[in-house]
Amino acid sequence: MDGELDVAKACCRRVLRPLLHATWDRRSLPLVDSAFACAAFGVVDAADALRVLLGRTVVQGLSRSAIVVGPAHQARIAMIHALNLVDQGLGGSPSSYAVVHLSGLLHTSDGIALKTLSRQLHIEFEGGEFDVGMSSFRENMAYVLKVLRETSRINQPLIVVIDAFERFAQRPRQSLLYHLFDLAHHAAHQIAIIGITTHADVVSLLEHRVRSRFSNHRVVLRHQVPFDHLVHVLRRTLSLPGALPGCSRGFVDEFNAATETVFADGAVQGFLRAALERKWDMRRFFDAVAIAINRMPPTLLSTTHVMRCLRSLDVDPIDEIVFRLSPYQIALLVAMMHLEKRSICPYTFEMVYEEWRKFQNRDESRRTWRRQLFSKAFEQLIEANVVRVDSSGAGEGCMLANALKRFQQVMVVHEINDLRQRIVTHGERGKEYPTWLSEWIKADYAH
Structure with a gap:
């Protein structure tokens, strides 16, 4: 029984892993996993819209800029899946374009962000170490322009993803955003600028000169999914396939029956409905599932066990x-x-x-x-x-x-x-x- 339980927990963790993916590393979130995560978070349409937009840059060589509005985790999942779909259309190889990342949380000034952008471009297109002595905003901007001119000549599109976009919009002068949007505004550069933010009104914070160069394309993510969809996904993460090596059919049936009983329970359903009304972030539900898997008792899942895991993440609403x-x-x-x-x-x-x-x-x-x-x-x-x-x-x-x-x-x-x-x-x-x-x-x- 203990050996079968360990196999079952490992299986559930494999199913859950794409839903907790927390980096921009696409190698650890291949197409099949990103598709499952998109479906679970309800962002399939958003990922498809991003695929079309990015495809116009990567395939057609058109410059674009867009804002993705919604929870950061869901936005990352949708963006990774869109890039995976673009790769699929290119025959599975992302080598024909480059992706660089900036973050308003990590890069606390335009100078730091631009230097990071220069370093990433140097690694992507030239290899080797970056010249850290090139430190002024003007020098780094000149380098970025030089690289983009050269990549345009060799048909190497660039995608710039900006996390916590609102932090850049809140900075005086908005110099970096102006230069990046200006690049995307001109057809000579094959570049897509994608800002990710939780602030629906972030465009109103942009200065007129910046806003005039923005393509005004928005992709809005849903913050939550319908209750029935949520229960279906949670049940899926805690269910085993019919044939699982290392587990008897009787154990699999018993395990899945316990999961069905838990999510049919009125107390569990009531808690999940209340959590949705309190606007729990979708990832918190999956964090609770991870806790339930890690602490699963030998007697398998029970309503008491799952409720304890859910309540452990139920913080005070004012907090x-x-x-x-x-x-x-x-x-x-x-x-x-x-x-x-x-x-x-x-x-x-x-x-x-x-x-x-x-x-x-x-x-x-x-x-x-x-x-x-x-x-x-x-x-x-x-x-x-x-x-x-x-x-x-x-x-x-x-x-x-x-x-x-x-x-x-x-x-x-x-x-x-x-x-x-x-x-x-x-x-x-x-x-x-x-x-x-x-x-x-x-x-x-x-x-």
Whole structure:
């Protein structure tokens, strides 16, 4: 029995592995696996749209730019599957084009990102070590242009994938995005620029000169799948094939029957429905399956065991909200906390932004952020129901349909001291806050 259980667990892990794939390494996610992952995450249509777009660059030599909007993990799966499909159309070889990757989380300035891009291009097209002495933005940009001109002559298309695209859009001047989109705007370069972001309104953050060079192509991923689809995929990851070497047919039938019983159980179905309503990321469900496999008891699956694994990943909804907040959203919330300490409530965007500006102006060396970034973050706080528009009648003129949003009076939905403590706790537990935000949070405690 123990030997059969080990074989069964190994089989389930093999099925689950493509769903937990967390890198851009396509060699470990071949076509059959990426197809399964796309179907599981419900991004088949998105992957096909990307295949068509990338095919126009790789096969037809046309320049393109696009934004993929949705969870980062699903976007990566869809993108890898699209590239696998392109490879299939080329006879299985990706050698006729190159793919390079940038990340707004890893490459914290345009200079760092451009130098990384130069290094990857050098490895892709020239081989050998990159000249680290070439460090200025202008030198690296000149090198990128040189490589692209040469690759155009030898018909070697380039695909640039930008993770956390919104981080680049939030930077002053947006120099790197301008240059990349400008390259894709001209037919002479065979290049596709694909930005990946969770922010549906990221294009509105782009400066006019950048937006004018963007192809305005968007691929929107679904954040969640229907309940029946979710149950089907979870059941699939915890089921064995009819004939499994190392396992008797009786064991396989018993194992699969236990899985059917678990996912037919009302408690399990109720939890899964509630988790979908709370907008669990799809990958969290698969993380729970991984836990269930690793900790599977000798008596096989049971409702109690699966529920325990699901609940181990069920975090407090307010904690989850705080974890997902961007630095600009947190900065605005801290400003609201300052105002509430002085019994100023409700407040408008103008009042909140002015409170932030007072802190920013204390140190002339502190970086100046564009007002538009905070305005957009303020709107997102309202949309996420972290703050709500005050409807008590105070400032009725601000509630008119044509009133400017920055004059709407709002209030924080959650208890302000609890929210403050959660923001601090997340910083202590490993959520990385920019230095300026950490200073702002400390200033709130000293205020």
